[in-house]
Amino acid sequence: MTEKKKIRHILGLSGGKDSTALAIFLKDKYPNLEIEYFFCDTHKELPETYDYLKRIEARLGIKINYLGATKGFDYWLALHSGYLPSPKSRWCTIKMKIQPLEEFVGDDEAVSYIAIRADENREGYISTKPNIKPVFPFREWGLVKADIMKLLEDSGIGLPDYYRWRSRSGCFFCFFQRKYEWVMLAKEHPDLFAKAVEYEQNHEDGRRYTWTEGETLLELLSRKDEIIVRHHKAMEKEQKSYANQSLSEVLDKVLDQEDEESPCLVCHL
Ligand code: SF4
Incomplete structure (x- = not known):
């Protein structure tokens, strides 16, 4: 008789606060659950993110699998003939986040823990592979942003420094x-x-790409004083409206107001 294969439990850490809080939460609720933690490494993350991942490993005593480690952004950019990814052409998430995850799981049955909070109205990345079953513990337990902040604080991990x-x-x-x-x-x-x-x-044939709609980064930077003033005004207004908020909460809300696009469902958790 062939032995039934074990169901794998996987949790993707993005270097952001919610997925980190989920790792803390699950470790506390299900200390005996064998979870495989992974991080899809584009090789282009902020240094603060890599430091944060090390902090998570040390504090929780876990090992994080770095996926896609041999093929980073520059490899895929060359394969896409130098076309930068954009909200309309998101080859970066497919090649550097989704495919490495699916390769990591292969044909195994896996439960994938996703850090969407109960106060969020988004779905997160749900694999279309039938062997990967998404679960949403924060939704099931009704955890909202304030709970996530508390989990991070109580664990001693805190927020990533880029916050x-x-x-x-x-x-x-x-x-x-x-x-x-x-x-x-x-x-x-x-x-x-x-x-x-x-x-x-860096495009020899003269093609022009911009990371932000309508202007180059140098053009954007030339308007930095105006951007900073507008940001500070929005921060002041937000702080006045809700006096008891922490600075990070205010920053979060103000940056959300500036958003024209929804955050990436794969990378920003
Ligand atoms: S969407 Fe994700 S993979 Fe693409 S540039 Fe942003 S963080 Fe990187």
Whole structure:
């Protein structure tokens, strides 16, 4: 008689707060559950994200599998003839997030834990592979953002350091970034901003791509004073409306207001 294969339990960490809080939550609720943690590495994450992942591993005593580690963004960009990904052409999530996950699972039966909160109206990435069953523990248990913040604080892991100026995990050049976050990338990581500019410009045949709609990063940066002033005004207004909010909550809300696009369902959890 052939032995029935074990069902695998998998949790994708994005380097963001919600998936981290889910790892903390599950470890506490189901200490004996053998969870395989993974991170789909584009090789273009912020240094703060890599530091955060190390902090999670150390605090929770877990091992994170880095998927797609041999093929990062530059490999796939070359295969796409230099076409930068964009909200309308998101080859980056397919090649660097979804495919590595599906290869990791193969044909095994797996339960995939997804960190969508009870106060969110989005679905997250649900694999179309029938052997990967998505579950939403925060929804089932009714956990909202305040609960997530508490889990992070109580665990000693806290928020990722980039949270001072950016509210989402993902590549340093992610096109879902808001204008203020681009300005802050230039301030916090001038080398990475310069690299993002290089990706826009580096096309020998004269093609022109921009990460943000309607302007190049250098054009955006030339408007930085205006962008910062607008951001500070929005922060002040938000702080006045709800006096008891933490700065990170205010930043989160203000950046959300600037958003024209929904966040990436695969990368920003
Ligand atoms: S973080 Fe942004 S750029 Fe990176 S893979 Fe996700 S959607 Fe693409």
